[in-house]
Amino acid sequence: MIQITKDYIPVNKYSRAGLKLKAKRGIVMHYTASPGAPAKNISKYFASLAQQDSNKAVKGRYASAHFSVDRTSIYNSLPDDELAYHCGSATYTKEAIAKLETYPNNSTVGIEMCIEKDGSIHEDTFNNVVDLAVYLIRERGFPPVFFTHKEVVGWKECPLPWIKQPGEYERFKQAVHIKLNPLQEIAVTEDDDMNTVLNYAQWAWNELDQYIGDAYNDKVIEDWAWVEKVRKKKLTYGELLLLKVLIDERRRKKS
Ligand SMILES: [Zn+2]
Incomplete structure (x- = not known):
């Protein structure tokens, strides 16, 4: 796996509350929705949210994800055992509540996938994300339980490339599975x-x-x-x- 670049954002109320996860129950997949923006910029963006003026009348923007991944880098914005604001919502799907409990941010790690200028996920990015997921499962105590952001909240079209092409999401899960169980995946039913x-x-x-x-x-x-x-x-x-x-x-x- 390529090296993970630690780029912790300061503890602040908008993107890093400094709270520990209550459990590690799943991995939530997102996309950045910013064509061409590298992982580094996404991490900087989360850090920049700390600068919002909390006295202003406008409602503050709460957002962050633990990891941002592009073709050549993986940025880590906060420890994987801390809460990030990546899949908060007014409503959650039944499946998310069943597996992740009532506030999924409390029990999940969030991964942002960067997209190319044409909106696609580059194969190198895809592979880096597979490696990162395997690392989180093997070494960081997360179960091999995946959700897309949409599967958690039910309404958000995220990650859009996988919503459009569900086969890609399946390919991702299979690739992780194979790395975790080399050749065992080669299973048949009868x-x-x-x-x-x-x-x-x-x-x-x-x-x-x-x-x-x-x-x-x-x-x-x-x-x-x-x-x-x-x-x-x-x-x-x-x-x-x-x-x-x-x-x-x-x-x-x-x-
Ligand atoms: Zn998302």
């Missing part, structure tokens, strides 16, 4: 699927290709036919299991 040729998306075949390519290069497996099967997408579930046992066993012996 035993008699052992002889069924795997039916994966291209990116999953790519992952498999790399796995087997590495094994071949490291001389853990010697038969090129295995690599060929993967490249031609002819591998069955049973063969995959066998292959994994062979590779893991031989790697274990080698090390």
